[in-house]
Amino acid sequence: MLRPMPVPESARPLFRPPFRNYQFDSAYDEMFEAPGEPRPHYRALFQTLLELPPEEMRKSQQAADLSFLHQGITFTVYGNDQGTERVFPNDLLPRIIPNQEWRKIESGLTQRLAALNLFLEDIYNKGRILTDGVVPRELVYSCRHFRREMRGLAVPRGIYVSVCGTDLVRLPDGSFAVLEDNLRVPSGVSYMLANRKVLKKVFPTMFRDYGVSPIEHYPQALLATLRALSPPSSTTRHEPTVVLLTPGVFNSAYFEHTFLAQQMGVELVEGRDLLVHDNVVYMRTTAGLRRVDVIYRRVDDDFLDPLCFRRDSSLGVPGLFNAYRAGNVVLANAIGTGIADDKAIYAYVPAIIRYYLGEDPILANVETYLLTDRSQRSYVLEHLDELVVKAVGESGGYGMLIGTQSSAEQREDFRQRIQAEPRNYIAQPTLRLSRAPCFLEGEAQARHVDLRPYILFGENVTLVPGGLTRVALRRGSLVVNSSQGGGSKDTWVLRA
Amino acid sequence: MLSRVADSLYWMSRYLERAEHTARLIDVDFQLRLDQSPESSAGRWLRLLEASQAPVPEDGKIDATTLTETLTLDKTNPSSIISCVAAARENLRQVREQCSSEMWEQLNRLYLQVNSTASGEAWLLHSYIFFRAVQEGSYLFQGVTDSTMAHGEGWHYIQLGRYVERTDALARLIGTHFTQLPHSPDQSVESEEYLEWVGLLKSCAAFEAYCKAYTAELRPLRVAEFLLLNPSFPHSVRFSVDMVHSALRAISELTGRKAEQPVRLAGRLRATLSFSQIEEIMASGANAYVESVRWQCLQAHASIHDIYFDYPVESALVS
Numbered sequence: 001m002l003r004p005m006p007v008p009e010s011a012r013p014l015f016r017p018p019f020r021n022y023q024f025d026s027a028y029d030e031m032f033e034a035p036g037e038p039r040p041h042y043r044a045l046f047q048t049l050l051e052l053p054p055e056e057m058r059k060s061q062q063a064a065d066l067s068f069l070h071q072g073i074t075f076t077v078y079g080n081d082q083g084t085e086r087v088f089p090n091d092l093l094p095r096i097i098p099n100q101e102w103r104k105i106e107s108g109l110t111q112r113l114a115a116l117n118l119f120l121e122d123i124y125n126k127g128r129i130l131t132d133g134v135v136p137r138e139l140v141y142s143c144r145h146f147r148r149e150m151r152g153l154a155v156p157r158g159i160y161v162s163v164c165g166t167d168l169v170r171l172p173d174g175s176f177a178v179l180e181d182n183l184r185v186p187s188g189v190s191y192m193l194a195n196r197k198v199l200k201k202v203f204p205t206m207f208r209d210y211g212v213s214p215i216e217h218y219p220q221a222l223l224a225t226l227r228a229l230s231p232p233s234s235t236t237r238h239e240p241t242v243v244l245l246t247p248g249v250f251n252s253a254y255f256e257h258t259f260l261a262q263q264m265g266v267e268l269v270e271g272r273d274l275l276v277h278d279n280v281v282y283m284r285t286t287a288g289l290r291r292v293d294v295i296y297r298r299v300d301d302d303f304l305d306p307l308c309f310r311r312d313s314s315l316g317v318p319g320l321f322n323a324y325r326a327g328n329v330v331l332a333n334a335i336g337t338g339i340a341d342d343k344a345i346y347a348y349v350p351a352i353i354r355y356y357l358g359e360d361p362i363l364a365n366v367e368t369y370l371l372t373d374r375s376q377r378s379y380v381l382e383h384l385d386e387l388v389v390k391a392v393g394e395s396g397g398y399g400m401l402i403g404t405q406s407s408a409e410q411r412e413d414f415r416q417r418i419q420a421e422p423r424n425y426i427a428q429p430t431l432r433l434s435r436a437p438c439f440l441e442g443e444a445q446a447r448h449v450d451l452r453p454y455i456l457f458g459e460n461v462t463l464v465p466g467g468l469t470r471v472a473l474r475r476g477s478l479v480v481n482s483s484q485g486g487g488s489k490d491t492w493v494l495r496a
Numbered sequence: 497m498l499s500r501v502a503d504s505l506y507w508m509s510r511y512l513e514r515a516e517h518t519a520r521l522i523d524v525d526f527q528l529r530l531d532q533s534p535e536s537s538a539g540r541w542l543r544l545l546e547a548s549q550a551p552v553p554e555d556g557k558i559d560a561t562t563l564t565e566t567l568t569l570d571k572t573n574p575s576s577i578i579s580c581v582a583a584a585r586e587n588l589r590q591v592r593e594q595c596s597s598e599m600w601e602q603l604n605r606l607y608l609q610v611n612s613t614a615s616g617e618a619w620l621l622h623s624y625i626f627f628r629a630v631q632e633g634s635y636l637f638q639g640v641t642d643s644t645m646a647h648g649e650g651w652h653y654i655q656l657g658r659y660v661e662r663t664d665a666l667a668r669l670i671g672t673h674f675t676q677l678p679h680s681p682d683q684s685v686e687s688e689e690y691l692e693w694v695g696l697l698k699s700c701a702a703f704e705a706y707c708k709a710y711t712a713e714l715r716p717l718r719v720a721e722f723l724l725l726n727p728s729f730p731h732s733v734r735f736s737v738d739m740v741h742s743a744l745r746a747i748s749e750l751t752g753r754k755a756e757q758p759v760r761l762a763g764r765l766r767a768t769l770s771f772s773q774i775e776e777i778m779a780s781g782a783n784a785y786v787e788s789v790r791w792q793c794l795q796a797h798a799s800i801h802d803i804y805f806d807y808p809v810e811s812a813l814v815s
Contacts, residue, residue, distance in 0.1 A: 069608070070601050072589070249590045262593035273498050275809060284499045286649065286804040287751035289812045 018054050018443040028172050029446065030095060030436035041098045041494060048206055049093075054442050060202045061092055061439060073194050074255055088191055089487030091438045092202055095449060095469040096210070102465060102493045105168065105176055108363030109453060110461045111353060113164055116183065116340045117457065118356040120160040123339060124150045134355050135348045139372070142423050143345070144393045145184075145338025147301060149308060153325055156229045157458075160334040163222070163296070164455045165189070165467075168363070170434035177364045179431070179450065181349070183341040184333065185298050188488075189218060189454050190256035192468040193263075195490040211495040213465035218454070219263035222296075225458030229330045230293045240293040242266045243283065245274070247299050247315045257298055271299070276319030279326040294330045301335050343392040343426045344370055367429055371422040380427040381418065384411045387427045389418070402478060404430050433478060438471055438489065448472045450480050451491065465493035497649045497751075501591045503805040505650055508587035509657030512603070515580035516634035517665045518548060522564055523627035524698045528691055529560060536688060540695065543676055547669045550575060561620060568626070569615045577630055581610045596644035599637065606633035649750045652743045656800070659739040663793045666733050667786040669699060670723055674716070674782040681717040681778045693719055700731045720782055721774040733789060734769040740796065741766045747804070758803060761796040765789065 024035055031042045038046040049057075068074075068087050097105075122129050123140060130137045140146060165186030167179040196215055200207055223242065230240035246257040248270050261268035273283050274292065282289040297304065303313040308321040323329045339345065347368040350361045369376040369387070380387060384403050391399035401414045418425050433448040440447075453467030469491045470480035480486040521544055529537050538558040545552050550567060553559075570576045574583075585607040592600045606629075613619060613626055638658075645651050673696050679685065685693050693714045697703040700723055709726070710718045726732040741762040748759050769789070777785045 070605055071597065072592075072600065072604050249586070254589075258593040267498055267501075268591075268593050269498060270500065273500050277809070277813060284807075284809075284812075285751075286497050286499055286502045286747070287753060289809070 016050060018049055018057070018439070019437075020443060022437065022444055023446055025432075025435075026172055027432040027448065028170050028174050028434035030170070030434055030449065041096050044206060044210065045094065045096065048203070049444065057092065057439055058442055064090060064092060064198045064202065067198065068194070071194075072255065073191070089473060090191075090195055090198060091440075091471055091473075091487055091489040092199065093437050093439050093444065094199055094203075094490045094492045095436050095451075096492045096494065097451075097466070099213075099494045099496055101176070102213075104362065105453065106463050106465075108176075108178075108361070109166055109455050109463065111357065111359060111362055112166070112178065112181070112349065113161065113455050113457055113461065115353040115356050116181065116349070117158065117160050119352050120334070120337060120340050121155075121158050122356075124160075124336065125152060129352070129355055132355070134351050135345070139342075139344055139348075139423075140339060143339045143342045145301065145336065145342060147336030147339075149321065149325075150334070150336040154327075155334045156231065156330055159229065159457055161337050161340070162225055162229060162332045162457045164457070165452045166455065168451045168453070169366070169431055170451075172432050172434075175364065176451075177366050178349075179366055180343070181341040181346065182452075183337040185300065186452070186454070187253040187256055187298075188452055188468040188470075190259040191488050192454070192466065192491070193218060193259075195468075195488060196466075199490040207492075210492060212492040213495050215464040215466050218464045219260060221456055221462045221464065222260065223264040223266070225456040225462065226294050226296050226332055228458035229332055231327055231330050233293075233328060241291060242294045242296065243269045243274075243292050245269055245271070245295050245297040245299055247271075247303065251298070253298065260296075266296075271313075271315045271317050274317040274320070276317060276323050279319070279323045279328050281317070281320065281323050281329045292329060294332065296332050301338065304331075304335065338393070343368075343390055344372070344423065347426070366431060369427040371418055371425050371427065377418070377422055381415060384415060386430060388430050389414050389425055389427045392424055392426055400479075402430065405478075430478070433472075433480075436469070436471070436489070438473070438487075440473070445475075447475075448478055448480065449489075466491040497594075497653075499805050499807075501594050501650070502653045503801075504587045504591045505594065505653040506657040506800075506805075508584045508591075508603075509654040510661040511580045511584035511587065512634055512637060513658045513661040514575070514665070515577045515584065516631050517662070518567055518575070518577050518580070519627040519630035520701060521548065521669075521699050522567060523624060523631070524695055525560070526564075526624060526627070527698075528695050531691060532688070536692070539676075540692065543672045547665075547672045548575060549668070564620065564623065565615055568623070569613065569619075578610055581607050581630070594650055596640070598640050598644045602633070602637045602640045606630070606637070609633070649747060652746045652750070655739060656743040656747070659736040659743065660793060660797055662731065663733055663736040663740065664790055666700060666723065666731065666736065667790045667793070669696070670720070670733070671783045671786040671790075674720065679716040681720075682715055684713045684715050690714060697723075702729060702731055705729050717774060717778055720778060724777070724782075724786070725769060725772060725774060727770070733786070734766075737762065737766050737769055737789075737793070740793075744796070744800070751804070753803065758796055758799045761792060761799055765792045765796070768792075 031038055031046065033039050065087065068090060074087050119129065129135050130140060161183045163186065165182045165188060167182065168176045169179045170176050192215065226242045227240055243266055244257055244261045246254060246268055248254070258268055267283065269283055275282055275284065281292040283292055299315055302310045303315040305316045305318060305320040306313045307318050324331055346365065347370055350365055353359060353361045369380050371377045371380060385406070387403045389401040401410060433450055435446040436449045437444040438447045449469050449471050451467050451469050453463055456462040469489050471487045471489055472478055472480045473487045474485050477485065525540060525544060537560065541558045541560060541563060542552065548567070566573055566576065568577045571578055573579060585603050588595060588600060588603055609629060641651070641654060677692055693716070694703060697706050697719060702723060706719065706722050709722060722729065722732065724733045727734055729735055744759045744762050
C-alpha cells in the first residue's frame with residue numbers, strides 16, 4: 001500500500017526563513033514563477049538568502065541605513081514641519097532584470113523619447129499633428145504646461161527633452177507598460193547610484209558572479225549630453241560652461257542636485273548666483289563675472305524667470321528667458337516640455353509614435369479614460385471605487401484618488417472636482433503592479449514596485465542599464481512615491 | 497568659485513570655530529569650579545558671558561547650571577553650541593558639492609551627535625564628554641579638511657573664516673580678563689588667582705604650551721605676551737592674524753582680482769603685532785590694544801565681504 005511520503009524540509013524551500021511569510025496574489029512576482037520556484041535569474045539570490053542568517057542581513061541593513069544617514073542622503077517632505085529632512089529608505093534585495101527584457105525596454109524608451117521630442121517641436125512650430133487632427137487642438141492649448149512663449153523658438157538640435165525619467169510598471173502578464181513620462185525635471189537618479197554603491201558593499205561576491213551592467217558612468221554621460229547642446233557661440237570661445245541650477249537647499253531633491261554637480265564637476269548655482277546683462281547669462285564668482293553657456297535646470301518653468309513667468313518667484317533669474325530666446329544660453333530641459341507629459345496627452349502617445357515614426361509602439365500604454373469625453377466620464381463617475389484618478393499636471397503622488405482604498409467622502413470630493421474641471425483629471429484602472437521581495441522586519445516580504453529608467457538625449461540617446469526601482473514599503477500599498485512612504489532598491493540589469 | 501559658495505564656506509568655518517571655542521570655555525569652567533568658592537566662579541561666569549557676548553541674566557543671578565544649558569543646548573540662543581554646529585552644517589549643506597564627502601560626513605556626524613544629546617541632570621554630570629566631543633569633532637573636521645580637500649581657493653576661505661573668528665574670540669577673552677581681574681603684570685600670581693590665570697590659558701588651549709615656553713610660573717605679562725604675540729602657537733592672536741593674512745594673499749592671487757584692500761588691512765595688523773612690545777602694550781592697557789586688534793579685524797572682514805562675496809555688478813562688468 002502506498003502512503004504519501006512526508007515532504008522533506010529542503011524540498012519546500014519557500015517556507016524556510018526568510019521566506020516563511022512570503023505571500024502571493026494576482027500580481028506578477030519578480031522573483032517567483034510559482035510559489036517556491038524562483039525564476040532562473042533569481043535563483044542565485046534566492047539561494048544566498050536561504051543560507052544567510054537573518055541576523056547578518058539585519059546588520060547589513062543597519063549599516064546601510066547608518067551610512068545613508070551619515071552621508072545625508074535625504075529628501076525633504078513638504079507640508080511637514082518636524083524634521084523636513086528624511087533618509088530615503090533603501091531596501092537591500094536587488095531587483096534583477098534579464099538582459100533580453102532590458103533590451104526591449106531600451107528600444108521602447110528610445111522610440112518614445114524620439115517621438116515625444118518630434119511632438120514638442122511640432123507643437124511649438126507648425127502644429128501639423130493638430131492640423132491633421134491626431135491630437136485635439138484644445139487639449140494642447142488648455143494644458144497648464146503649454147508655453148506660448150516657446151512658439152517658433154529654435155532649440156539646439158531640436159532636442160526639447162534631453163533628460164527624461166519614465167515610469168514603467170510590470171503588469172500581471174509580465175509585460176512592461178509605461179505609466180508616466182517625466183519630461184520636466186525628473187529626479188531620483190542619485191538614489192539609483194547610491195543604492196548601487198551600498199549593494200556592492202553588502203553582496204560583493206554575488207554582484208560579481210551575477211555579471212551586472214555598470215551604471216556608474218551616468219554623471220559623465222549627463223555632462224556629455226549637456227555639452228552636446230551648447231550654443232554655437234560658446235564653442236568658438238572656450239569649452240562650454242555648464243552649470244546646474246537648483247531651487248536651493250529647501251527643495252526635496254537638493255541632495256541629488258549637489259550630488260550630480262559634484263560628480264559632473266560643474267558649479268551648482270542658485271538663481272541669485274546668476275545675472276543677465278545684454279542677454280548674456282553670467283555667474284557671480286569671487287574672481288568676477290563668468291559667462292554661462294548651458295544650464296541644467298532643476299527649477300520648474302514657472303519659477304525660471306520672474307520677468308516672463310511667475311512674478312513672485314525669487315528662485316529664478318530675471319531676464320533669463322530673453323537670453324535663452326537670443327540663443328546665448330541653453331536650458332535643459334527646454335521650457336514647455338510639460339505639455340508632452342500631461343496625463344491627458346499621455347493617452348495619445350501611441351498615436352504620436354505612429355504619426356511621427358510610422359512605427360508601432362514597442363512599450364504599451366496603460367488604459368486611460370479621458371474625462372473630457374462625455375461617455376468615458378460617466379463610466380468613470382460610476383466606477384470611482386475601482387479606478388485611480390490623477391490630476392493631469394501633478395506629480396510625486398500628490399492629487400491622486402485610489403478608488404479601492406478611498407472613503408466615500410474622498411470619492412465625493414473627486415466627483416465634484418471632476419465635474420467642475422474634467423480637463424484636469426484622467427482615470428486609469430487600478431494596476432496590480434508587480435511585486436518583489438524586500439527585506440522588512442527581519443524577513444523577505446513581497447512589495448509592489450515600479451521602475452524608472454533614465455534616458456539622456458544629446459549627441460545620441462543614452463540609457464544607463466537599470467534605473468530606480470521604487471518600492472511601496474507599506475504593506476498592500478500601491479503608491480511608490482518617496483513623498484508617500486516609498487523607498488527604493490538597486491536594479492540589476494544582467495550583461496547576458 | 498561662486499561668491500555664494502565662498503561666503504558659505506567662510507561662515508561654516510566661523511561657526512564651527514565658535515562652537516569649539518564655547519565648548520572649551522565651558523569645559524574649563526566646569527573643571528575649575530570643582531576647586532573654587534561659588535563667588536569666584538560667579539565672577540568668571542560674568543567674564544565668560546561678556547567674552548562670548550551673551551546677555552547677563554536680568555536678575556543678576558549667576559547659576560552655572562542654567563547658563564551652561566543656555567550656552568550649549570538651547571536652540572533659541574543663536575550662539576549656543578548646538579546652534580553654531582547646526583549653522584555650520586547648514587552652510588556646508590548648501591555647498592556640499594564643493595567639499596569632500598569625508599568632510600561633509602564628519603560635520604554631519606558631529607551635528608547628529610550634538611543633536612542627540614538630551615539636556616538634564618544626568619547630562620550635566622557627564623557634560624565634559626560632550627564638550628570634549630565638540631572640540632574633537634572640530635579638530636577632526638580640520639584634519640579631514642586638510643587631508644581630503646584641495647588646498648585651493650575654497651580651502652583658503654575655510655582657513656580665513658576659522659582664523660578671523662579665532663582672532664576675534666581670543667581678543668575678546670584676553671581683553672575682558674585683563675580688564676576685570678586685578679593683577680600686577682610682572683609678579684607671579686598665587687593661590688586663588690593662580691587658578692584664574694590657568695583658566696585663561698586653558699581656555700585658549702595654551703596651558704601646556706605656555707609652560708613649555710615660560711615654565712609653570714604664571715606672570716600676567718608673560719601670559720599676555722604668549723597669547724597675544726607668540727608667532728608659533730595656533731591659539732595666539734598673532735598666529736591667527738598671520739593665517740588670515742596668508743589666506744587673503746592666496747585668495748587675491750588665485751582670483752586675480754586687483755583688490756588690495758583686504759590684504760593691506762590684514763598686512764597692517766600683522767605688522768603691528770609683529771613689531772609690538774608687550775611692556776608697551778601693558779603700559780597703555782591691554783584692553784585698548786586688543787580692542788584695536790578687534791576693530792582692524794572687523795575692517796578686514798567687511799572688506800572681504802565687499803570684494804569677494806557681495807560686490808556691485810557694475811564694477812565687475814567694467815573689468
